Each structure stands twice: as C-alpha cells, then as structure tokens.
Amino acid sequence: MGNRFHGATTMAATALAIGLTVGxxxxxxxxxxxxxxxxxxxxxxxxxxxxxxxxxxxxxxxxxxxxxxxxxxxxxxxxxxxxxxxxxxxxxxxxxxxxxxxxxxxxxxxxxxxxxxxxxxxxxxxxxxxxxxxxxxxxxxxxxxxxxxPGPSGWAAPIVEVAKAKFNMKKVVLIAPNDQGGTDIASVDAAAYKKHGIEAIEEYYQRGTTNFAPIITRALNAKPDAVDTASSPPGDAGIIIKQLRQAGFAGPIGRLGGPGTEEIARVAGGYEVLKNFYWYEPVYxxxxxxxxxxxxxxxxxxxxxxxxxxxxxxxxxxxxxxxxxxxxxxxxxxxxxxxxxxxxxxxxxxxxGLWIGKEFFGINQELSFPFGIGLILDGKMQPVLRHEAATGK
Amino acid sequence: MEGFVNTALIGVSLGAQYALLALGFTLIFGILGVVNFAHGGFYVLGGYVAYACVQHLGVPYPIAVMVAALATAGLGYVFEYFLLEHLIDNHLATLMLTLGFYLVMATGILVVFGPESPEFRFPISGTLRSGGIYIPLENFVVLSVCLLTIVGVYLLMYFTDFGRALRALADDRPVAMAQGLRPGILFPAAFGLATGLAGLTGALVTPILSLAPHIGDSVLAISFITVILGGLGSIGGATAAAFIVGMVEAFSSVYLGGSKGALTLFTLVLVILVVRPSGLFGREVRGA
Known part of the structure; x- marks a missing residue:
C-alpha cells in the first residue's frame, strides 16, 4: 500500500512537473x-x-x-x-x-x-x-x-505625372494647414510638381480655419491652372473646393495627401462639384x-x-x-x-513591393506596395488606376 | 480693384457671422458675468438640429433654422435655470460648468452623429456676379439674415422692457434687484437668447461651410477674440469688433497669406489690449 501510494505520488509529481514545464x-x-x-x-x-x-x-x-x-x-x-x-x-x-x-x-x-x-x-x-x-x-x-x-516622397511624383498628362497644368497652388502636418507634405508635393516642370506655389492657413474664402481669393490671384489641397483634413478640403468653385475656378483639383475622397465630395457638394479631381489611394x-x-x-x-x-x-x-x-x-x-x-x-x-526611403529619409525602411491613383473626370468617378510600388526616386 | 471689393465682401460676410456669435457671448458676460465656454457647442448643436430636421424629418430649411434657434435657446434656458443659476456668483464654478457642458455636448453629438461631416447643403446655390466681383448667393442670404438679426437684437435690447431690464441688471445688479427685477427669471431668458443666437448662427453657417462635432473650438476662439477686442460685455463693441476682425482677417489673409493673416489679427488684438485694456468699447469694470 505504502509503495503503491509512493508510486502514485511520484507519478503525479512527475506529471505535474511535465505539465509545468510545458506550460x-x-x-x-x-x-x-x-x-x-x-x-x-x-x-x-x-x-x-x-x-x-x-x-x-x-x-x-x-x-x-x-x-x-x-x-x-x-x-x-x-x-x-x-x-x-x-x-x-x-x-x-x-x-x-x-x-x-x-x-x-x-x-x-x-x-x-x-x-x-x-x-x-x-x-x-x-x-x-x-x-x-x-x-x-x-x-x-x-x-x-x-x-x-510611403509618404508623398514615394507616391507624389507618379501621381503628378498622371495628372499632368490628363490636365496639362503649368501652375498649381497647394493649400494646406500651417503646421508640420501640412507643411511637411505640401512642400514635398510642391517638389514633385516642380520635378515635372509645373510651377508650384504653397499657401498655408491656420489650422481651425472654417471659412477659406480669403485664402482662396489669394490663391486665385496667382491664376493657377490647378489647385492641390495636399494634406488638408477632408472636411477642410471639401470647403476649399466648394469655395473655389463658387469663386469661379474651373480647373482640376488634386489631393496629394491622405485618403478621404468620399467625405470631401460630401462636404463640397458631390462629384459634380469636384468635377476634375485626382488623388492618392494608399491601396489598390x-x-x-x-x-x-x-x-x-x-x-x-x-x-x-x-x-x-x-x-x-x-x-x-x-x-x-x-x-x-x-x-x-x-x-x-x-x-x-x-x-x-x-x-x-x-x-x-x-x-x-519594395523597401524604399534611402533617397528621402536616408534609410531604406519604408514599405512600398502597389498603390492607386484616383480620378474623377467631368464629375464622373473613374476606375482607380493601379500603380506599381513607388520607388521613391 | 475687383480683388479689393471681393476681399471687402468676404470681410463683411465674416464680420456679420462673427457679430452674431459675439453678441451672444458678450450678452452672457455683460448680463450674467459668466464666460460661456459652451458657446461653440451651442453653435454646433444648432447646426446639427437644423441638419436633423432637414435630413431626417424632411422639414424645410427655413423652419429647421428656426427650430435650431429655439432648441438651442431652450437648452440654454434650462441649463442656466437648473445648473448655472445656483453658482452664478462663483466665477470659477461657472467657468468649469460651461466648459464641462461643452464637452458633454460635443461628445454627445459625436456619439449620435459620428465623427465625419454629414452632407448638409444650403438650399440655394449659385453666385451673384458683376464683372470680376462676386458673392455666393448662399453667403448673401446668410449675410442678410445675420444683419437683420443683429438689428433685431438691438431693437430688443434698447426698445423693449425686457431689454431695458437686462441692461439694468448688467449695469448694477443690486440696484436693479432693489427696483424689483428678478435675476432668477431674467438670467435664464438672457442665457437662452444668447445660446439661441449661437444656434441660429450654426444653423445658418454650417450648410455653407461644414458641420462636424469639433468645429465649436474655433467658434469659441473667434468669439473670444471679438468680444475681448470690442470690450467684454459691450454689445456695440462686440458688433464693431466683429466687423473689424472680419475685415482684418480677409485683407491680411488675401494680401499677406494665411499664416501672416492670423498673426496680424492676433498682433492687432494684443496692441489694442495694451493701449486699451478694456477693449475698444469696454467699460473698466463690470457693474454686476
């Protein structure tokens, strides 16, 4: 009995030990x-x-x-x-x-x-x-x-290339908030436009602005062929576009910033107000x-x-x-x-995709997969164009 | 020249909107002695009430605007009567209470309507043009309504017993009370009038700009700048300052750019406050 008990105890202890080890x-x-x-x-x-x-x-x-x-x-x-x-x-x-x-x-x-x-x-x-x-x-x-x-250093240039081929613009005004979230993107976008021979003027507004009429008047004084809302929040971009159209601007409008086309269209008054519009789609x-x-x-x-x-x-x-x-x-x-x-x-x-980033950030640690280029032409949504992974060059 | 006229039109439009907002803000400070941090929240709420009436109930827009003004006035009345009135002489408590109420309103709107801007369009579109001079039709309508409302507020404050009573309380509360005026009845009414003005402005302006739960912050900021420039508590000062702010914002943004335009406005306010600490038309000390 004693031996049997001892044996059972040993087995239980061994099982417990194994269980603890596995756990x-x-x-x-x-x-x-x-x-x-x-x-x-x-x-x-x-x-x-x-x-x-x-x-x-x-x-x-x-x-x-x-x-x-x-x-x-x-x-x-x-x-x-x-x-x-x-x-x-x-x-x-x-x-x-x-x-x-x-x-x-x-x-x-x-x-x-x-x-x-x-x-x-x-x-x-x-x-x-x-x-x-x-x-x-x-x-x-x-x-x-x-x-x-990738950020705009990766995808802005290919989108500008497509937009230029579609709309043949020679001068663009970029409108963005005057903080890092606005200036860092708009300035890189501007460089992409300039790289393609398009004159780019940057205009910045105080974040929190609700009425963009003065900024738009200033932007239109430069007589641009296109206006780009860069990384302006979708709500802001929608008002900017609505007020641009009210001011009589009929040219194409870009958005080399984050996603948000649906909200922009909703605020602006629909695709027919956007009329000719191009933007970055992070994923095709x-x-x-x-x-x-x-x-x-x-x-x-x-x-x-x-x-x-x-x-x-x-x-x-x-x-x-x-x-x-x-x-x-x-x-x-x-x-x-x-x-x-x-x-x-x-x-x-x-x-x-590719690892990119060396040229812009000095380090190749940016994932780049194929992305999309969105287009609205004459108020009609077009199928998103697939673009191979941005190279950042 | 056309650019100059267009900029002036923008300035007048901005000024009229700011005036409506600032009137409500300065009424509350002038009469109750309360800095209403919930003012932007009533503006946003007015926009959402009008939006809900139009989109979900199918109410015609002009009636929706009136409903929004009445709803925000009613909420302001109830808020003052049940909460603010009990702490009316404790400036820190009223400050915290209005700030807290703003957060409750903003979060409530976010929960009910979601974070994204809804589609809320002004029923009239088009642009009035004469050569290169233009004004969007919707801006013209809003400008007209704002100007009419400002005139209405003046008539109410200077040509009715109600207005005289409110001004008496603003001038010297103990003496006014000794004359039989009852703050317990008049303060909620004044607060409701002011929040109704904010709600009316929200219902008018958000369809031509945008509607989102967080836009009350910038409304509060511009109301503050305007009434400080005009003199806290001064109705005439707030109106004049609103048009000055609108014009400075328009001209500086057009001719100097957005960032420098904002800088110009803040610098102007700073200089005026150094020269006249009580604002352009403010009194040295509130009576109440």
Missing part, C-alpha cells in the same frame, strides 16, 4: 504585439483599422497553430492603447508597453504621435512599424523605426485585397474596419511577424529588425 514553455513562447494608434475622436477610424489589422494577423497565426519561431509555435496576442492622435498620448502608450515587456509596436498613425513615440522607442529598443507623412518620420537616427507605407483594391476582408469576417466573426488603410496595416504587420519567424526569436529586437530589413517585400494579398 512554462508555452508561456515563454508568446509574441505580444503592441498596437498604438488613435482610437477615439474624429480620426478614430484610422486607429480602428490599425487595431483590426493587427488582431487579424494575430488570429491568422493562431489559427495556423501559432507563429513558427525557431522550433516552437508561438501564440500571438495584441495589446492596444489609444494614443488620442497626440505626441504625449503615444509616448505614454509606449511607456506602458515597455512596462508590459512588449518590444514590437504596430503604429502609430500620425506625425505628432511618431514624434512623441520615437524617443521612447530608441531608449527602450522597441521596434516600431509606424506611419506619418512628416519629413523626419523615419531616419538613420531611429534604426528600429520602420514606415508601413482588387479581388486579392478584398480577400483580406473576407478572411477577417471568417476569423474575427465581425465586419472588417471600413478604412482602406486596414489593408496596408495588415501587410505591414505580416512583415513584422515574418521577421520574427526569420529571426527565430520574439525577444531579440535587433535580430528581428535585421531580419525585417532582409525580407523581400511581399504579401500574399497585396503583391510584391
């Missing part, structure tokens, strides 16, 4: 992705797209039995924090991530957030796959910071890209986020998880960053 290995093999982005307020859609993308990539990996890392299959989870589209919000979120031992950050979205987050990332060796169109969004001084898609949507949305519905049992940036964030997050697999570690950030840099830019849905 411990599983706990060690978990990849936590930190998601930092705006998830409240007027820009909440952008952050919800980012969060949805990271959650989908985690669900894809888990559905396949875990993310291969060395000889293990690791569970992927996400931790999301609202940065409220502010520098201090992003910095606080990054510090919170550090306290939780998270080393890989997906996001943030805007330039102010990137400005707040980058010093924290540098200090704590965080890998950041972020966005933001600022001129210093990435750079050699932030070797662990990557760009999930085809059946393969739409399949990501279907995958989201299946895996998450919910509708995917509405914003098209969702697709861009999916491809960027997948690149990060692929880098983890290639590096064979979830902890060694430098090794993961090296692996990421060496990966070919390729996504099963988005197609083949």
């Amino acid at each position: 411990s290995a599983a706990a060690q093999c978990e990849l936590k992705l930190g998601v930092i982005g705006v998830m409240s307020g007027p820009a909440a859609q952008w952050g919800l797209a980012l969060r949805g993308a990271a959650e989908l990539v985690a669900a894809e990996a888990n559905a396949a039995g875990g993310l291969p890392v060395g000889s293990q299959k690791c569970k992927v989870s996400t931790v999301s924090i609202d940065s409220k589209y502010t520098a201090e919000g992003a910095a606080a979120a990054a510090n919170n991530m550090v306290s939780q031992g998270i080393k890989l950050i997906i996001g943030p979205i805007g330039s102010p957030e990137m400005t707040g987050l980058k010093p924290i990332a540098n200090r704590n060796n965080l890998l950041v796959m972020g966005n933001g169109y600022a001129k210093d969004a990435i750079g050699p001084q932030w070797p662990l910071v990557f760009h999930q898609g 949507i085809d059946d393969k890209v739409r399949a990501i949305a279907e995958s989201y519905k299946k895996l998450m049992n919910a509708n995917p986020p509405e914003n098209n940036l969702f697709f861009q964030w999916v491809s960027a997050t997948r690149m990060v998880t692929k880098a983890v697999t290639k590096a064979g570690t979830v902890d060694d950030v430098k090794k993961i960053a090296d692996a990421l840099r060496s990966l070919p830019v390729e996504d099963e849905n988005m197609g083949k």
